[in-house]
Amino acid sequence: MRRYETVFILNPELPEDQHKLLFDKLNGLVPEDQGTLVKLDEWGQKRLAYEIKKHTRGYYVLMDFCGDGALVHEIERNLRLDDRVLKYMTVLKDNAVDMEALEAEMEAAKEQTPRPEPVEEASGEGEEKGDSEPTGTGEAPVSEADPSENTPETSNQEEQENGTT
Numbered sequence: 001m002r003r004y005e006t007v008f009i010l011n012p013e014l015p016e017d018q019h020k021l022l023f024d025k026l027n028g029l030v031p032e033d034q035g036t037l038v039k040l041d042e043w044g045q046k047r048l049a050y051e052i053k054k055h056t057r058g059y060y061v062l063m064d065f066c067g068d069g070a071l072v073h074e075i076e077r078n079l080r081l082d083d084r085v086l087k088y089m090t091v092l093k094d095n096a097v098d099m100e101a102l103e104a105e106m107e108a109a110k111e112q113t114p115r116p117e118p119v120e121e122a123s124g125e126g127e128e129k130g131d132s133e134p135t136g137t138g139e140a141p142v143s144e145a146d147p148s149e150n151t152p153e154t155s156n157q158e159e160q161e162n163g164t165t
Contacts, residue, residue, distance in 0.1 A: 035067030
């Protein structure tokens with residue numbers, strides 16, 4: 001048995017109940033073909049890198065499962081025929097799966113606290129203008145006008161203001 005990952009992008013305008021119908025359909029396919037569903041992770045709405053079927057946003061979903069080539073073929077066939085799906089891609093993660101280790105991984109994932117629901121981004125205007133910058137740490141961003149900060153940019157600005165260059 002092999003382990004696969006399928007990422008698919010759904011139409012962002014679909015209501016939540018349509019998402020659930022598709023997920024239930026895919027969840028039913030896995031046990032029918034003697035497969036194991038490891039996880040179905042909803043990433044939420046994100047901006048697409050390029051326009052797909054006249055959409056600039058999409059609802060991303062990751063499906064991690066174990067099975068054989070017939071299962072992959074059946075999942076991809078269903079995704080291809082479903083109009084709700086904009087795009088999909090399946091990759092092979094592992095050629096041989098240790099079922100005991102997989103079950104332990106699934107149990108560990110269940111014990112973790114559930115992730116919060118994905119937050120839909122409003123209009124995306126703040127992203128393009130650069131209104132907010134993540135700092136990468138839990139610290140507050142340092143203001144550029146902070147006199148204690150002695151970076152080359154502030155030093156050059158001070159020299160230009162004082163007339164020395």
